[in-house]
Amino acid sequence: xxxxxxPSIPSRPVYGTLxxxxxxxxxxxxxxxGAAALTDMLARAQDAAGLLARSHIIYMPGPxxxxxxxxxxxxxxxxCHRSPSFAAALPRLQQVLSDAHxxxxxxxxxxxGLIGQVQREAMLAGLPWQAVQTEHRGSTVRRxxxxxxxxxxxxxxxxxxxxxxxxxxxxxxxxYSRRIAAFQGVNIDAEDPGQVPAAVVRFT
Amino acid sequence: xxxxxAKIPVxxxxxxxxNPLIKRFRFQRRDGGPMPVFSGGAHxxxxxxxxxxxxxxxxxxxxxxxxxxxxxxxxxxxxxxxxGSLFLHRHVTVGMEMVISSPINLxxxxxxxxxxxMIAGGIGITPFLSQIAALQAHGGQFELHYSARSRxxxxxxxxxxxRHGDKVRLYLDDQGQLINLNSLxxxxxxxxxxxxxxxxxxxxxxxxxxxxxGWPLAAVHSEEFLAPPVGxxxxxxxxASGKTITVGPAQSLLEAIEAAGVTAPYLCRGGACGECETDxxxxxxxxxxxxxWLTDEQKAGDRQIMPCVSRFGGKxxxxxx
Amino acid sequence: MGLEFNDETxxxxxxxxxxxxxxxxxxxxxxxxxxxxxVNMEPHLPGRPGSVFExxxxxxxxxxxxxRDRALVLAEDPLRCQSLPHMTLAGWDLLELIMEAKARxxxxxxxxxKDGHQWHWINRPLQIEQTFTFLDDTTLPCGPMEYIxxxxxxxxxxxxxxxxxxxxxxxxxxxxxxxxxxxxxGMSFHEWHAPVPLAHEMRVFDRALKFLLNLQLxxxxxxxxxxxxxxxxxxxxxxxxxxxxxxxTTMTAETIGHRQHLRVELQTLHRLPRSNAIVFPIRCxxxxxxxxxxxxxxxxxxxxxxxxxxxxxxxxxxFLRNKPLMLDYLSKYDDGAPTSPxxxxx
Numbered sequence: 001x002x003x004x005x006x007p008s009i010p011s012r013p014v015y016g017t018l019x020x021x022x023x024x025x026x027x028x029x030x031x032x033x034g035a036a037a038l039t040d041m042l043a044r045a046q047d048a049a050g051l052l053a054r055s056h057i058i059y060m061p062g063p064x065x066x067x068x069x070x071x072x073x074x075x076x077x078x079x080c081h082r083s084p085s086f087a088a089a090l091p092r093l094q095q096v097l098s099d100a101h102x103x104x105x106x107x108x109x110x111x112x113g114l115i116g117q118v119q120r121e122a123m124l125a126g127l128p129w130q131a132v133q134t135e136h137r138g139s140t141v142r143r144x145x146x147x148x149x150x151x152x153x154x155x156x157x158x159x160x161x162x163x164x165x166x167x168x169x170x171x172x173x174x175x176y177s178r179r180i181a182a183f184q185g186v187n188i189d190a191e192d193p194g195q196v197p198a199a200v201v202r203f204t
Numbered sequence: 205x206x207x208x209x210a211k212i213p214v215x216x217x218x219x220x221x222x223n224p225l226i227k228r229f230r231f232q233r234r235d236g237g238p239m240p241v242f243s244g245g246a247h248x249x250x251x252x253x254x255x256x257x258x259x260x261x262x263x264x265x266x267x268x269x270x271x272x273x274x275x276x277x278x279x280x281x282x283x284x285x286x287x288g289s290l291f292l293h294r295h296v297t298v299g300m301e302m303v304i305s306s307p308i309n310l311x312x313x314x315x316x317x318x319x320x321x322m323i324a325g326g327i328g329i330t331p332f333l334s335q336i337a338a339l340q341a342h343g344g345q346f347e348l349h350y351s352a353r354s355r356x357x358x359x360x361x362x363x364x365x366x367r368h369g370d371k372v373r374l375y376l377d378d379q380g381q382l383i384n385l386n387s388l389x390x391x392x393x394x395x396x397x398x399x400x401x402x403x404x405x406x407x408x409x410x411x412x413x414x415x416x417x418g419w420p421l422a423a424v425h426s427e428e429f430l431a432p433p434v435g436x437x438x439x440x441x442x443x444a445s446g447k448t449i450t451v452g453p454a455q456s457l458l459e460a461i462e463a464a465g466v467t468a469p470y471l472c473r474g475g476a477c478g479e480c481e482t483d484x485x486x487x488x489x490x491x492x493x494x495x496x497w498l499t500d501e502q503k504a505g506d507r508q509i510m511p512c513v514s515r516f517g518g519k520x521x522x523x524x525x
Numbered sequence: 526m527g528l529e530f531n532d533e534t535x536x537x538x539x540x541x542x543x544x545x546x547x548x549x550x551x552x553x554x555x556x557x558x559x560x561x562x563x564v565n566m567e568p569h570l571p572g573r574p575g576s577v578f579e580x581x582x583x584x585x586x587x588x589x590x591x592x593r594d595r596a597l598v599l600a601e602d603p604l605r606c607q608s609l610p611h612m613t614l615a616g617w618d619l620l621e622l623i624m625e626a627k628a629r630x631x632x633x634x635x636x637x638x639k640d641g642h643q644w645h646w647i648n649r650p651l652q653i654e655q656t657f658t659f660l661d662d663t664t665l666p667c668g669p670m671e672y673i674x675x676x677x678x679x680x681x682x683x684x685x686x687x688x689x690x691x692x693x694x695x696x697x698x699x700x701x702x703x704x705x706x707x708x709x710x711g712m713s714f715h716e717w718h719a720p721v722p723l724a725h726e727m728r729v730f731d732r733a734l735k736f737l738l739n740l741q742l743x744x745x746x747x748x749x750x751x752x753x754x755x756x757x758x759x760x761x762x763x764x765x766x767x768x769x770x771x772x773x774t775t776m777t778a779e780t781i782g783h784r785q786h787l788r789v790e791l792q793t794l795h796r797l798p799r800s801n802a803i804v805f806p807i808r809c810x811x812x813x814x815x816x817x818x819x820x821x822x823x824x825x826x827x828x829x830x831x832x833x834x835x836x837x838x839x840x841x842x843x844f845l846r847n848k849p850l851m852l853d854y855l856s857k858y859d860d861g862a863p864t865s866p867x868x869x870x871x
Contacts, residue, residue: 009719009720010715010716010718010719011712011716011717011719011720012719130688145708147705147708147764147766148763148764148765148766148767150604150707168767174719175708175719175720177708177709177710177711177712178711178712179711184705184708186763186766187766187770190767191770191771191773191774191846192771
């Protein structure tokens with residue numbers, strides 16, 4: 001089931017539960033445990049077969065190694081593709097969005113990093129971001145942008161953590177940017193250089 | 205708190221009968237100065253003194269936003285309405301001095317849209333005229349589908365097709381021409397925004413079809429001014445001012461409050477913007493919530509009312525004004 | 526540079542200072558002896574002559590030096606000025622608003638002549654002369670928002686209005702109190718304000734948003750915000766936090782009068798005509814404690830405000846660490862006498 005994040009500041013994204021919606025085409029993207037959100041949605045759908053006949057599924061394993069490809073491949077969707085990573089899937093995703101018409105329904109499930117990046121691509125293609133359905137499943141590791149050097153560190157597990165680009169020690173805020181598809185990281189020892197609290201594993 | 209801009213004193217420069225139902229009015233500033241530039245889809249509120257009854261009705265600006273020499277509106281005569289359009293049609297002549305508001309836009313184009321798909325019915329064509337002019341000036345793709353009962357009642361259709369050719373499609377009821385909405389809405393590239401303005405039924409049909417075909421709400425825009433409906437007179441107690449007023453059948457609650465010398469905030473005067481929201485301190489009867497602003501819960505609770513369009517029937521209504 | 530404009534720096538040797546005139550007209554933000562958030566908006570009508578709200582956009586003795594500092598910030602970090610593509614029209618609206626206001630209010634320094642869409646702009650203090658075609662970006666050296674805000678004091682954000690919300694989608698932000706334009710661009714009103722403590726529970730932002738969605742052409746509003754800064758540093762950006770953060774730890778009782786600054790933001794909000802967007806100028810005024818205490822009423826009041834402010838606010842505004850030092854300094858100027866209501870000096 002979808003994990004709920006504790007209530008936080010208004011810029012912290014809130015995810016939902018995927019529901020089949022009327023549309024002329026359906027794009028489903030998932031990573032890791034997100035595959036189960038897709039199969040759960042289809043199990044609840046009134047006309048799953050009709051939906052799948054107009055569906056394009058893109059799947060990649062999750063950051064902690066979970067790989068549920070078999071369950072999606074068995075669905076019989078019109079198109080179903082397994083990608084090794086989001087970076088590898090990106091050109092395909094952009095092409096699908098570029099060819100798409102209004103009426104396309106988009107469903108994303110899995111890690112926040114995947115959800116944010118797919119939502120961003122949809123926004124860049126001109127679809128209002130609110131139209132993308134999202135459901136969080138699986139790992140809570142975060143994409144964090146260092147506000148100082150602008151580099152993004154993937155799969156952040158601890159707070160604080162060292163920026164993978166410039167090395168500054170950063171604390172992880174809940175302040176989130178849809179455009180960058182990342183949380184914000186800020187130097188934790190700016191005022192007292194060297195005084196860095198012990199890293200706590202916050203995201204798994 | 206409502207911080208309003210100054211009103212604009214104007215003189216009627218032109219009155220043109222466009223067709224048996226529609227008249228066009230052109231306003232120029234009495235001081236000869238330029239009108240404020242506005243954004244396509246904006247409207248003004250026209251202040252009218254109809255033989256002692258004050259009316260303030262919203263009308264879409266149809267003129268080119270960059271034309272600061274004057275503003276133009278087109279008004280469809282509505283026999284069954286409260287009288288604002290009838291007043292304009294029957295009593296407003298060239299040279300008459302009137303007062304209008306600054307432009308307000310509750311129906312703007314979405315600046316991010318790759319393409320603007322416009323559907324107009326009858327007098328609903330007016331906001332699209334200023335929007336199309338704006339798109340011509342600033343760049344932007346559009347396509348207009350305009351439905352009217354017959355050629356004679358398709359105001360401005362000839363001008364539009366002459367200027368914009370294929371981008372404008374006309375559908376005449378008396379020739380059995382119907383917009384093929386399903387086909388139209390399925391063929392739009394991602395990033396298209398849909399705009400509809402016209403009779404309530406048409407707006408409902410377009411919105412319903414768009415939803416069925418999977419268009420997101422945020423990409424569908426409509427404007428429909430609710431003219432306050434005519435109704436039975438009713439009494440209201442204004443607790444804060446210590447006055448009791450009677451709202452006439454052709455008068456809105458907001459107009460009655462203003463006529464009693466009590467100031468109440470307002471903006472669109474058409475049930476859409478929320479500015480006139482008023483607390484209900486006591487209610488023994490039925491409030492007719494005719495607005496688009498309050499939530500269903502709020503309407504059921506009867507603790508707030510939008511006086512610009514809503515009415516009351518029953519024993520007592522007490523407001524915090 | 527004429528006598529009218531200071532030759533001063535906001536970094537390095539920090540030669541910034543306020544003349545007696547600047548101190549007298551400083552926008553002291555507290556109208557009473559305590560502080561809490563409110564939607565404290567009022568019409569931005571022409572105010573008291575000589576004050577910072579006499580004109581729509583205030584130009585003061587710091588103008589030339591602030592523009593020089595802005596240019597330095599942008600050279601180091603171009604991401605401080607961004608405009609999403611659909612906001613260019615709003616940028617033109619802003620250029621028109623500022624040029625017309627300044628040419629009208631300060632004709633000795635600025636002039637604007639128009640021949641249809643051919644405009645001719647002269648900015649004497651910055652020695653700029655530009656002819657260009659209004660609405661044609663190929664005729665300006667950069668986008669219209671960047672062009673005009675490189676010549677105007679204060680930060681600017683442009684907010685697109687849609688879906689019953691405001692979206693921050695363009696801005697020039699080089700004098701900010703610790704928020705990142707690059708990160709926040711694209712956010713909605715509540716999202717952009719998310720990090721502010723307490724105010725959300727008080728529904729300050731719900732009411733502010735409702736009010737702003739109805740903001741009309743020709744009816745701008747203004748309000749104040751404030752914080753504290755060590756040294757007259759305009760660029761207190763999160764990007765540069767590792768550079769300016771440590772300065773908070775080097776304050777002493779001897780240096781606090783000179784180094785501790787009250788930083789006041791005069792914020793205004795204007796509806797723009799062609800784009801229907803809202804521009805949000807955030808004009809920053811700095812005064813060091815030793816300048817401020819020359820006005821007895823302000824010295825007393827500031828002491829009381831700082832003394833009674835909740836720790837959460839002091840933390841969010843970044844001065845909790847030095848609050849004790851501030852109180853030691855300011856208490857010497859507070860004899861407990863009553864202060865008059867309102868923010869004007871007696």
